[in-house]
Amino acid sequence: MMNSEFGRKLASAAFIIGLFVVWEALCLLFHVSDVILPRPSQIFVTLWDKFPALWPHTLQTLYTTMVGFVGGVVIGIMIGIIIGWSKLAYDVAYPLLVGFSSIPKVAVVPIFVLYFGSGTVPAVLTALIMSIFPVVVNVATGLATTEPELEDVMKALKATKFDILWNVGLPRAMPYFFASLKVAITLAFVGSVISETVASNRGIGNMMMIASASFDVPLVYAGLFILAVLGVALYAIFSLVEGRVTGWAHRKTEFAMGA
Amino acid sequence: MSEEDFVTLENVAVTYGRKAETSVTALDETNLRIGRGDFIALVGPSGCGKSTILKLVGGLIPASRGYVYVAGRELGAEPVRIGIAFQNPTMLPWLKIRDNVMLPLKIVPPFRAEYRAKKDSEFKDRADALLAQVGLRGFGDKYPWQLSGGMLQRASLCRALVHDPQLLLLDEPFGALDQFTREELWAIMQELWIARKPTVILVTHDLREAGYLANRIAVMRARPGRIIDDSVVPFPRPRSMDMIYDPSFVTLTQRLRELIVEVRGDNVPQTRATVEAAA
Incomplete structure (x- = not known):
């Protein structure tokens, strides 16, 4: 094994x-030619040489992504619960949400820039709106897929709607929620990098724009590489958390032994 | 039949669907009285409204017409402790069996207020005692997926009984089990009923199950759902499995079977031989 x-x-x-x-x-x-496609060795050398210059950009992107992600998840949970809880909210908000999610997010960046100027705020907001949707859909789905018979058991016990949500709905939505976190974190990266390329003077996205303007293609690829590593690392972290918290949904033997 | 009615249905009808032309009458003008501590079985073909009566009494659906009284009051006016179990055990997969069994204690007053304080002492012992009674001693710490279907159904019975319900609603709880597990659970069910005497409504397809467990059997017909026969099962308790082969028991189930075959009304050919074999 x-x-x-x-x-x-x-x-x-x-x-x-x-x-x-x-x-x-x-x-x-x-x-x-390295202007067309740099070799991996060149990319790693660039990464090593320019590390002191790249590091603040990396932190900036990580910062905007995480703030936006956390905000998006919190808002997503709230909207997801409201939609999963109330039929009316579902009917009203769901079409709106689908419509909203089908807008290319790059199109809203100029609006954010208009309101908040360029820099950190639009990057955070873009990351935030990118990560809301998968969370909402998954939380609402998890709540909506409660077995009717289980709901009958709860209703026969005179459970309140909150009792059902707290004891059945939310735990049952957990695997869906954690699955959505993995999607949301990668989307949050996309969001903040998009915003940085359009309107920022910091961050990996901005650095890549400047590097490509000066045909420093190895540096562009170095930026891509950093994004990929960050994305994979955060994805891995959330996978780990998911396995810990919702092991019952995956029927792991370690979980059964009380781990 | 009883000095005190616990559940009363008065001219109750249930219609699904709003539009007149597409609506379905699941239950038509039904009157039913169930005495406190009685055990009644509802049998009949599919779609005859057996489960509808159960859901009405459990307060899960409203009556379109008529009144449903539980414990002498209109449903909803007085909190009656109700336990319910379905064919599907519907355990919560993220909770251990014991915690699943204790779920009603977390929800239902007066236990609700004390749940935090007693869940590791008194309530735990209560759940474990009940699990032991149905043959699940030591399984409290397992998760639902580690148990077989029959074991889950036992746990589901425990969950339905842990809060000492005055009314127990069973919707084909043994329907998905193999013959031997089923018979074993009938015996356990009978023991539990004799010990606690809740009022029980059992919905079942199995006439032998109805005859073995119930004091009264109501036969229903479909389209529109209606009670067409209500007979007393006169056998003394505790009943044993041998009773099922007693000639008078066979006569009873055979009569009920013929009633149901008659009202099914879809002209399924029934030879004398199959009727006898099944009874």
Whole structure:
């Protein structure tokens, strides 16, 4: 059991490294200019050399993303509960929400800039609105999928609507909620980077814009690489939290033993 | 039949759907009286309104016409402790079996107020005692998915009884179980009823189950749902499984079976032999 898991991880790591090796080899073989596609080695060298300059941008992007994400999740939970709780709210708000979510978020950045100026605030807000929707949909779905018979059991006990929400609805929505966090965190990154590219003088998005304007393509790729690493790391963190909190939904043996 | 009626249905009708042309009459002008501590079984073909009566009495759906009284008062006026169990055990998967069983104590007054203080002492013991009674000793710390269907159904019975309900509503609770588990649970159910004497309404398709468990069997017909027969099961308690093969018991279930076959009305060919074999 342990062996096969280790083997799978090894294969996965080998595949990723292999991909970079092939990329490197092809660039060398066909003499691809670094303005078109830099080699991985060039990207890593750039990352290393420019690390002191990249670090504040990384922190800025991480900061706007996390603030926006947390705000989006809090608002998303609230809207999700209201929609899942009340039929009326569902009928009224859901079409609105779907309409809102289908607006390309890059289109609202200029509006935020108009109201709040460029910089941190529009980046936070863009991250926030990007991460609201998956949370709302999943929380509402989790609440709405309560088995009717279970609801009957609760109603026969004269449970209040709040009792049902607290004891049945919310716990049952937890796996959906944590699944949505993984989606929301990656979307929050997209949001803040979009905003940074349009209207900011800080952050990875802004740095990539400046780098591409000066044809420093390795630096652009370095920015992409940082975003990818941050995204993967946060995704992994939320996966871990999800497994801990909602293990019952995945029927893990460790969870059953009381871990 | 009883000195005191616990549940009374007075000219109750239930119609689903608002429009006259598409509405379905699930239950038509029904009168039913159930004495305190009685055990009544509702049998009949699918769609005859058995479950509708159960839901009415449980306060889960309103009557379109007529009145439903529980404990002498119109439903909703007086909080009556009700326990309910369905064919599907509907355990909460994130709670241990014991916590699932204790769920009503968390919701229903007067237990509700003391839940925090007593959930690790008195209430825990209460749930464990009940689990032991249905043959689930030591399973309190397991999660629902670690138990088989029959075990979950036992736990579901515990959950329906843990708050000492005056009224127990059972909607085919043994329907999805194998024959032997079912018979075992009938015996457990009978013991629990004799010990606690709640008023029980059991909805079932199984005439032997109805005959073994109930004091009274009401036979219903469909479209529109209506009670067409109400007979007393005269066998003394505690009843044993051997009673099922007693000629007078067979005569009873056979008569009920013929009634149901008659009202099913969809002309399914029924030979004399299949009727006898099933009875």
